[in-house]
Each structure stands twice: as C-alpha cells, then as structure tokens.
Amino acid sequence: MAKLTTRSEDYSKWYNELVVKADLAENSGVRGCMVIKPYGYAIWEKMRDELDKKFKETGHQNAYFPLFVPKSLFEAEEKNAEGFAKECAVVTHYRLKTDPNNPQKLIVDPDAKLEEELIVRPTSEAIIWSTYKNWIQSYRDLPILINQWANVVRWEMRTRLFLRTAEFLWQEGHTAHVTKEEAIEETEKMNNVYAEFAEKFMAIPVIKGLKSPSERFAGADETYCIEALMQDGKALQAGTSHFLGQNFPKAFDVKYTSKEGKQEYPWATSWGTSTRLMGALIMTHSDDLGLVLPPSLAPIQVVIVPIFKGDEQLAQITEVASDIVAKLKAKGISVKFDDDTQNKPGWKFAEYELKGVPVRMAIGPKDLENGTVEIARRDNLTKESQPLVNIDVYIENLLTTIQHDVFAKALNFRDTHITKVDSYEEFKKVLEEKGGFIYAHWDGTEEEEEQIKDETKATIRCIPLDDDIEEGVSMITGKPSARRVLFAKAY
Amino acid sequence: MAKLTTRSEDYSKWYNELVVKADLAENSGVRGCMVIKPYGYAIWEKMRDELDKKFKETGHQNAYFPLFVPKSLFEAEEKNAEGFAKECAVVTHYRLKTDPNNPQKLIVDPDAKLEEELIVRPTSEAIIWSTYKNWIQSYRDLPILINQWANVVRWEMRTRLFLRTAEFLWQEGHTAHVTKEEAIEETEKMNNVYAEFAEKFMAIPVIKGLKSPSERFAGADETYCIEALMQDGKALQAGTSHFLGQNFPKAFDVKYTSKEGKQEYPWATSWGTSTRLMGALIMTHSDDLGLVLPPSLAPIQVVIVPIFKGDEQLAQITEVASDIVAKLKAKGISVKFDDDTQNKPGWKFAEYELKGVPVRMAIGPKDLENGTVEIARRDNLTKESQPLVNIDVYIENLLTTIQHDVFAKALNFRDTHITKVDSYEEFKKVLEEKGGFIYAHWDGTEEEEEQIKDETKATIRCIPLDDDIEEGVSMITGKPSARRVLFAKAY
Numbered sequence: 001m002a003k004l005t006t007r008s009e010d011y012s013k014w015y016n017e018l019v020v021k022a023d024l025a026e027n028s029g030v031r032g033c034m035v036i037k038p039y040g041y042a043i044w045e046k047m048r049d050e051l052d053k054k055f056k057e058t059g060h061q062n063a064y065f066p067l068f069v070p071k072s073l074f075e076a077e078e079k080n081a082e083g084f085a086k087e088c089a090v091v092t093h094y095r096l097k098t099d100p101n102n103p104q105k106l107i108v109d110p111d112a113k114l115e116e117e118l119i120v121r122p123t124s125e126a127i128i129w130s131t132y133k134n135w136i137q138s139y140r141d142l143p144i145l146i147n148q149w150a151n152v153v154r155w156e157m158r159t160r161l162f163l164r165t166a167e168f169l170w171q172e173g174h175t176a177h178v179t180k181e182e183a184i185e186e187t188e189k190m191n192n193v194y195a196e197f198a199e200k201f202m203a204i205p206v207i208k209g210l211k212s213p214s215e216r217f218a219g220a221d222e223t224y225c226i227e228a229l230m231q232d233g234k235a236l237q238a239g240t241s242h243f244l245g246q247n248f249p250k251a252f253d254v255k256y257t258s259k260e261g262k263q264e265y266p267w268a269t270s271w272g273t274s275t276r277l278m279g280a281l282i283m284t285h286s287d288d289l290g291l292v293l294p295p296s297l298a299p300i301q302v303v304i305v306p307i308f309k310g311d312e313q314l315a316q317i318t319e320v321a322s323d324i325v326a327k328l329k330a331k332g333i334s335v336k337f338d339d340d341t342q343n344k345p346g347w348k349f350a351e352y353e354l355k356g357v358p359v360r361m362a363i364g365p366k367d368l369e370n371g372t373v374e375i376a377r378r379d380n381l382t383k384e385s386q387p388l389v390n391i392d393v394y395i396e397n398l399l400t401t402i403q404h405d406v407f408a409k410a411l412n413f414r415d416t417h418i419t420k421v422d423s424y425e426e427f428k429k430v431l432e433e434k435g436g437f438i439y440a441h442w443d444g445t446e447e448e449e450e451q452i453k454d455e456t457k458a459t460i461r462c463i464p465l466d467d468d469i470e471e472g473v474s475m476i477t478g479k480p481s482a483r484r485v486l487f488a489k490a491y
Numbered sequence: 492m493a494k495l496t497t498r499s500e501d502y503s504k505w506y507n508e509l510v511v512k513a514d515l516a517e518n519s520g521v522r523g524c525m526v527i528k529p530y531g532y533a534i535w536e537k538m539r540d541e542l543d544k545k546f547k548e549t550g551h552q553n554a555y556f557p558l559f560v561p562k563s564l565f566e567a568e569e570k571n572a573e574g575f576a577k578e579c580a581v582v583t584h585y586r587l588k589t590d591p592n593n594p595q596k597l598i599v600d601p602d603a604k605l606e607e608e609l610i611v612r613p614t615s616e617a618i619i620w621s622t623y624k625n626w627i628q629s630y631r632d633l634p635i636l637i638n639q640w641a642n643v644v645r646w647e648m649r650t651r652l653f654l655r656t657a658e659f660l661w662q663e664g665h666t667a668h669v670t671k672e673e674a675i676e677e678t679e680k681m682n683n684v685y686a687e688f689a690e691k692f693m694a695i696p697v698i699k700g701l702k703s704p705s706e707r708f709a710g711a712d713e714t715y716c717i718e719a720l721m722q723d724g725k726a727l728q729a730g731t732s733h734f735l736g737q738n739f740p741k742a743f744d745v746k747y748t749s750k751e752g753k754q755e756y757p758w759a760t761s762w763g764t765s766t767r768l769m770g771a772l773i774m775t776h777s778d779d780l781g782l783v784l785p786p787s788l789a790p791i792q793v794v795i796v797p798i799f800k801g802d803e804q805l806a807q808i809t810e811v812a813s814d815i816v817a818k819l820k821a822k823g824i825s826v827k828f829d830d831d832t833q834n835k836p837g838w839k840f841a842e843y844e845l846k847g848v849p850v851r852m853a854i855g856p857k858d859l860e861n862g863t864v865e866i867a868r869r870d871n872l873t874k875e876s877q878p879l880v881n882i883d884v885y886i887e888n889l890l891t892t893i894q895h896d897v898f899a900k901a902l903n904f905r906d907t908h909i910t911k912v913d914s915y916e917e918f919k920k921v922l923e924e925k926g927g928f929i930y931a932h933w934d935g936t937e938e939e940e941e942q943i944k945d946e947t948k949a950t951i952r953c954i955p956l957d958d959d960i961e962e963g964v965s966m967i968t969g970k971p972s973a974r975r976v977l978f979a980k981a982y
Contacts, residue, residue, distance in 0.1 A: 061529035067644065085597055089582045090582060092581065104566070134517075
C-alpha cells in the first residue's frame with residue numbers, strides 16, 4: 001500500500017488520495033458526480049440517522065417531493081431562480097430511439113420533446129411552495145414542519161469529492177409559520193441543531209453566525225450558518241438555515257385565513273446539510289496516515305488483530321477474541337475480529353489506520369501468557385498494554401475519551417487559529433502566513449467585501465452570534481463598524 | 492368529511508380517493524410525479540427500515556451511485572437499453588438564461604448543450620457495472636454485495652399514485668459473484684427476503700415464482716418475483732430479483748483473475764422493491780372506511796380518544812390516558828392521545844378509521860366509573876369494553892392478534908381466488924366473473940401468451956416455485972405443458 005501524500009506536501013492532494021484510498025468515494029463516469037462507496041456511505045448513514053432523530057425530536061416529519069421542477073415554477077421566485085439558473089441540469093426530452101444510421105446506438109427522439117422543460121432540483125423551495133399552496137388554507141394548517149432527504153444537482157464547473165459535486169445527497173427542511181417571530185425562532189433552532197450535531201456527534205467545533213447579505217441563500221432574507229475550520233486554515237460552511245420571509249409564499253401566492261378571518265401570507269424557513277459534511281469530517285480530524293474518525297461515526301469502532309504463528313496460536317487467540325467481541329457487542333460497540341490469514345498484521349495495522357478505526361487491539365502469544373492485550377488509539381497514535389479483565393469496560397470508557405479528545409484537539413486548533421486584526425496589512429499577512437479565521441472590522445458594505453475578496457480571496461464567513469459586540473472602524477475604509485466579523489478563505 | 496367512494500361502486504376511484512384523503516400522497520405539479528405526504532412517508536420509512544435491516548443481515552452494504560447515466564453507458568447492454576429507451580428523461584443542457592424577449596422568464600441556454608446526453612436512471616445496472624469494472628480485478632474482490640436506496644425515473648404515460656409514477660423511490664441490489672450457482676442462490680435468497688418481508692411485515696400473502704421469458708427484466712436471464720392479489724382480483728408484482736447471467740459484465744468488459752489465474756467474467760444479480768409496495772399495502776387490506784394497516788406498519792398503532800363534557804371530565808380522562816400512554820410507550824407501542832377540543836369524537840373516529848390506526852381506545856365518564864376503556868379494532872371493526880388493569884399487556888397482545896388476523900384475512904381472500912381451469916372458455920369466464928389468479932396450463936410459447944393477453948388482458952404472473960408439477964396440455968393449442976402457471980390481470 002503506497003503511502004498517502006502528506007498534508008504538508010500537498011494538502012489538496014492528500015485529501016483526494018485519502019477519500020479514494022480509504023474507500024469513501026470516487027469519481028464516476030458522469031462528470032462531477034461521485035460514487036459513495038460502502039465505507040463512506042456507512043459513515044453518511046450514521047450522520048443521517050442522528051440528524052433525522054434530532055429533526056423528529058424537534059417536531060419535524062419527513063416527506064418526499066418531485067425530483068423535477070417545471071421551468072415555470074422554477075422561475076417564480078426571481079432571486080432564487082437567478083441564483084441557480086446558471087448551474088442546473090435541464091431535462092428536455094422523454095424518450096430515446098434507435099439511431100437510424102447506427103442500429104447499435106441510441107439518439108434523443110426529437111418527437112419526444114417536452115412542452116415545458118424540467119429542471120433537476122438544485123433545491124426544492126419552488127416545488128415545495130407550489131405544493132404548500134394547496135396545503136395551507138387556514139391558520140390551523142400551520143405550522144408545517146417538513147424535512148426531505150434527497151439528491152440534488154448543481155452543475156458546478158470545478159468539482160471535488162464530497163466538497164463540491166454536481167449531484168449530492170442532502171436533507172432540506174421547509175417550514176411555514178403564522179408569525180415572523182416563530183419562523184425566525186425555527187431558523188435559529190435548526191441552526192442550533194446543526195451546531196450541536198457537528199460538535200457533539202462529529203466532534204467538529206463550529207461558529208454560529210449570520211451570512212452577510214451578499215453570501216445569503218438566493219431567496220432568503222437572512223441566512224444562519226455554522227462555520228468550521230479545516231487543518232489547512234480554510235473555513236468550511238457545514239450547514240445553513242434560512243429565514244425566507246414571505247418571499248416564496250408571495251411568489252407562489254400562498255395565503256391562509258387567520259384567526260381574525262384575514263388573508264395572510266405565512267412565513268417561511270428552509271435549512272440544509274449535505275454530504276459535504278463528509279469533507280468537513282475528513283479535513284477536521286484526519287492525518288498523514290489516513291482517516292481519523294470520532295467513535296460516534298465509526299462504522300467499526302474497534303478492530304482486533306491477532307498476532308500469531310500457526311493455526312494453534314490463532315485458535316487460542318480466537319478464543320480470547322471471541323469472548324471480547326461478544327462483550328463489546330453486548331455494550332453496543334461495533335467490533336471486527338480480523339482473522340484473515342492472507343495479510344500480515346503490519347498490513348492490517350496500516351489498513352485500519354487508513355480507515356480511521358478508533359481503537360485497535362492486538363493480541364499475541366505474550367498477551368495470552370500475561371492476560372493482556374495491546375491497545376492502540378488511532379487519534380493520538382499511543383499504545384499501551386491493558387489487562388484482559390474488564391477490557392469491555394475499559395474500551396467503553398476509552399471510546400468516550402477519544403470522542404472527547406478528538407473534539408478537544410480540533411477545538412484547540414480552531415481557537416489558536418482565530419486572529420484578531422485591526423489593519424488590512426496585518427489581515428493579509430495573517431491570511432498568508434497563518435491562515436484560519438480572522439476577526440476584523442468591516443464597514444458593512446458589499447463594496448468592501450468585494451474588494452477584500454478580490455485582493456485576498458477571503459470572504460466574510462459569518463457575523464458571529466456571540467456577544468462580542470465591540471465597536472470599531474473598518475480596516476480599509478475607516479468607516480464605523482458595529483462589531484467584528486469572521487473572515488477566512490473558504491471551501 | 493365526505494365519505495369515500497366504495498370499492499363496489501368504483502374500485503379505481505376508491506383507491507385514488509383513499510390515497511389522497513388518508514394523506515398518503517398526491518399528484519404534483521410535475522406530470523406523473525407524486526408528492527409523498529408525511530403520513531405516507533412514515534409508512535414507507537417503516538418498510539425501508541425493515542428491508543434495510545434484512546439486507547444488512549444477509550451481508551449487504553449500502554452505497555450510492557450517480558443519478559445520471561451517460562448515453563454511451565446506457566446503450567452498452569443492448570436489451571436493457573432497448574427496454575428502457577422509450578420511457579426515459581433525458582438531460583441535454585446544463586444552464587438556463589434570461590429570456591431576451593422577457594426578462595422575467597428563463598430559457599434553456601443553447602450554448603450550454605451537453606456533449607453527451609445524460610439519462611436520468613430508470614435503473615442502475617449500467618452505471619453500476621461501469622463502476623464495478625474498476626472494483627473487480629481478482630476473485631478476492633468477489634462477491635460484491637451492494638444495495639442502493641434511490642429515486643428512479645421512468646416516463647410512464649399513464650400514471651397512478653404509488654402504482655405507476657414517473658419518479659418513484661426504490662432500492663436496488665446489485666451483486667457480483669464468482670460462480671453462476673452462487674449468483675442464482677443470491678437471486679433466490681433475495682426473492683425469499685422479499686416474500687418474508689411481504690408476508691410477515693406487510694401481512695400481504697405472495698406467491699413466489701419465475702417470470703415467463705417475455706415478462707423478464709430487460710437484460711436478465713431469469714426474473715424471480717413475488718406476486719400479490721388485490722381485492723379487485725387483479726395481481727400486483729411486489730418485488731423482483733433478477734439473475735443477470737454475465738450480460739452486464741460482458742457489456743462493460745468486467746473481468747477478474749480467478750484462483751487459477753484465468754480471466755473470467757463474474758456473474759450478476761439485481762433485485763428491487765419500490766414505493767409501489769404502498770399501493771399493494773393499500774389495496775390488500777383497506778376497506779370502504781379507509782386505510783387498514785397491519786400494526787407493524789402503522790405510524791400510530793393506538794389512538795386514545797376522550798369522550799367528555801367540560802374541562803373537569805377532560806382533566807380526569809387525561810390523567811388516566813397519560814398513564815396508559817406511558818405504559819404503552821414503555822412497551823415500544825406508538826400511541827397518540829387526541830385531546831383536541833375542536834373536533835367531536837365522531838369526527839375523530841372517522842378520521843382515525845380513514846388513516847388506518849389499528850386500535851382505537853375511547854374513554855368516557857362511564858369508563859372512569861367502571862375502570863374500563865372501550866377498545867375498537869380497525870381491521871374487523873369490532874368493539875369491546877376492557878378493564879383498565881393491565882390494559883398495556885392486553886393491547887400488546889391485541890396488536891399481535893391484529894397483525895395475524897390481517898394476514899389471515901388476506902390469505903383467505905387470495906386462496907379462495909386461485910382457480911384451476913382446464914379450458915380457455917372457463918379461463919375467460921373465471922377471469923370475467925370472479926377474477927383472481929387462474930392456475931392453467933400453457934404451451935410455453937410467447938405466441939400463446941400474446942394471444943391470451945390480447946384476448947383477455949390476462950398475463951402470466953409467474954411460473955410458481957411450488958412443487959405442483961402436474962403435467963397437462965395447453966388450454967388453447969393442446970400442446971403439452973410441463974406444469975400449470977399463474978395467470979391474472981395485473982397492475
């Protein structure tokens with residue numbers, strides 16, 4: 001197994017290699033579309049199940065809406081349409097026929113042209129609000145709290161596995177409310193759900209904030225987000241929650257009769273996370289040996305590797321290992337005993353390091369004599385000998401410790417990569433030499449934002465929701481600034 | 492709430508009304524595509540979770556492959572391409588632009604024409620086998636046992652909610668094996684998984700069999716299926732499992748090095764079930780009052796309706812009900828206490844009957860005095876008074892009984908609607924007057940099959956896998972027949 005390119009050699013290459021070698025995903029025969037391989041999909045399933053549980057706990061139900069959006073619905077909400085028109089897959093025909101010039105080939109049947117083109121959903125506000133029109137008649141029909149797990153397509157020109165693909169998997173919540181306050185509360189609630197999920201489950205520290213107007217979702221009045229920091233000092237937006245105001249209700253003429261008998265527009269939100277989270281996971285925790293997974297997301301939490309010569313030793317180790325496996329499974333810990341005889345222990349060690357299995361247990365003849373096992377942690381690469389007695393309890397605690405430590409390490413990296421700067425010179429210097437988040441004043445205009453982006457590639461990741469509202473002046477124009485905002489180069 | 496059209500009045504209308512009124516699904520603004528509403532989706536989720544568990548128990552892993560199939564891959568397996576070319580959505584462009592004649596409108600940007608058209612997957616053998624080409628090098632890479640949960644699109648001209656929609660949700664298994672025997676074993680195993688799922692979980696009796704050559708999946712050497720019988724005497728194919736031979740490996744040039752060092756083609760299977768199962772569920776069990784759900788599939792298994800006058804009575808009933816709710820939940824039973832004060836009990840009774848909630852519990856002032864509750868079963872509409880003491884144990888057993896009885900009722904209907912016939916006259920008469928499955932001899936030719944279909948609309952649903960291999964002669968041509976096969980009109 002050839003070694004990975006290291007992060008310091010070429011971070012981008014390291015990422016691409018890791019995704020493929022750890023069997024997470026690969027590019028497909030379709031431009032920009034990925035194949036999510038079983039190991040990668042198993043991790044995504046864990047994320048999905050946990051998020052789904054949180055959505056249901058907060059009162060949401062799942063539903064499913066069509067893949068296609070007729071062009072006339074797509075263009076109804078102008079800003080949204082404008083935002084996605086440039087990168088959408090368009091279905092124009094509904095049939096192929098045999099090529100008259102080559103009976104082995106198929107061509108698009110020109111007689112099967114659709115009267116109205118269909119857009120493959122890049123997001124579902126349009127199709128969903130055109131549906132809600134029939135569902136919302138009275139204030140008693142509100143709130144509507146619906147989520148959808150689906151695939152969406154955005155025809156990105158430059159794609160990267162998980163981070164930016166033409167097709168990706170995601171969930172999108174779409175809610176409707178009687179009052180503006182309730183809709184804003186929902187928007188904030190779901191952004192908090194994302195933040196808690198990222199930190200507690202994925203062990204990824206995030207900063208909650210608001211997008212600047214230029215970075216808002218197309219069609220939103222306000223976009224909340226969670227921003228994470230990758231090891232190369234670039235930020236990654238890990239989830240967004242949009243307060244949509246009455247834009248979609250108005251575009252689709254959705255009104256309800258209020259308690260007072262008036263016709264009113266409801267207030268809307270939408271919120272989403274996607275397989276992009278896989279990219280955040282990889283780039284937050286992994287190292288030059290491969291993937292590092294927090295135990296909560298690991299398809300295999302513990303692997304047991306026997307170190308043996310001959311069948312008799314293997315049989316003895318298998319007996320001990322089977323007992324451990326049974327005890328760990330009883331505790332709900334996923335464990336694999338790798339008694340494959342084709343590959344050497346060293347090969348297996350490297351393989352499970354690459355795959356990010358949090359705990360490796362090696363059992364050799366000496367361990368049998370001493371009643372011990374060798375425990376290796378994937379996250380900090382430490383090894384220690386542990387007595388067999390109560391090993392299941394030890395492992396259970398160790399997994400909790402690892403979950404905590406993986407987060408703490410990422411948090412420490414993130415916190416040491418937030419730099420407060422007051423001059424544009426310093427801004428550029430920090431961006432160049434250190435990277436990470438830069439906490440600086442901004443005059444609130446799109447012009448300054450644009451200038452900074454053009455000159456440094458850094459964007460405003462968010463206006464944090466913390467209570468640090470120290471006033472100041474913009475580092476470029478010197479105009480007053482109500483508070484510092486968070487800049488970074490971003491994925 | 493207007494009553495449903497009855498089944499005897501108009502079975503087809505009854506079905507359509509029921510699907511919409513019970514909040515399962517509705518037609519969308521996109522031709523032939525449905526919206527699966529939260530209540531319908533909650534039932535589908537239960538099916539999906541149970542099937543997924545069974546797939547994993549039988550050694551399969553989930554993965555995800557692209558939505559799009561480039562035309563050149565699509566046409567590689569000729570029969571498969573031919574089978575689906577006539578009904579597929581084709582993406583030809585990747586961008587919209589503002590209409591120069593009307594800045595409010597969008598048009599397809601002619602400059603953004605794809606070099607190669609993309610087919611929205613109607614099934615994924617082509618894209619998956621083009622991927623497996625890179626995954627399969629050695630016999631050690633086999634078997635590959637993968638399943639995908641996805642949406643697919645088949646541009647059906649006449650659509651009906653759940654039964655036949657342009658887009659539907661499904662799962663598709665795609666496996667690769669070293670030997671033909673192993674692949675056939677897999678095909679049979681998964682057909683058995685489907686049969687057990689249908690009978691034990693959905694309470695739908697099915698007949699396992701093989702499709703006649705003309706009804707096989709396009710690209711398969713053999714198609715196994717499970718066939719169910721609806722209450723109107725028409726059959727419904729509820730799942731299929733295909734032995735694909737080496738057709739796709741050959742079409743995509745997938746070879747591996749065998750133990751003996753030779754280059755060999757692997758053997759393939761694929762198998763699928765879809766949201767069509769929702770149609771089977773509805774048409775197997777439901778009645779003129781609405782949906783009937785086996786408890787295993789019911790999003791709400793028990794509903795408690797208070798019968799009260801005034802707040803004081805409601806408070807007393809709520810106290811008793813809360814205790815029951817807690818006890819049922821502790822047993823893993825999903826329960827809803829409907830203390831809404833806007834709707835009368837009679838309205839609620841009708842609503843929960845429509846929604847198919849298996850058990851309704853009514854609690855009124857008399858019940859409080861007597862320490863009883865009134866239990867109503869949705870499946871057979873019986874009512875009885877039961878003591879409050881140990882009501883949770885009673886309900887738990889009752890749900891098991893209902894699951895059993897719903898299946899038994901469907902089985903009895905199915906079994907009394909299999910008619911053995913020996914003449915074509917009788918065949919037509921039974922088909923006309925009684926419907927159901929007809930067990931008859933056939934000469935094994937496509938011609939006879941075609942003639943019967945043209946004249947009666949009945950098709951061979953399957954060649955059953957039972958051991959009734961009584962020889963005979965075809966009812967039309969008089970030619971010898973190795974065994975009776977199962978005919979029916981079908982959805």
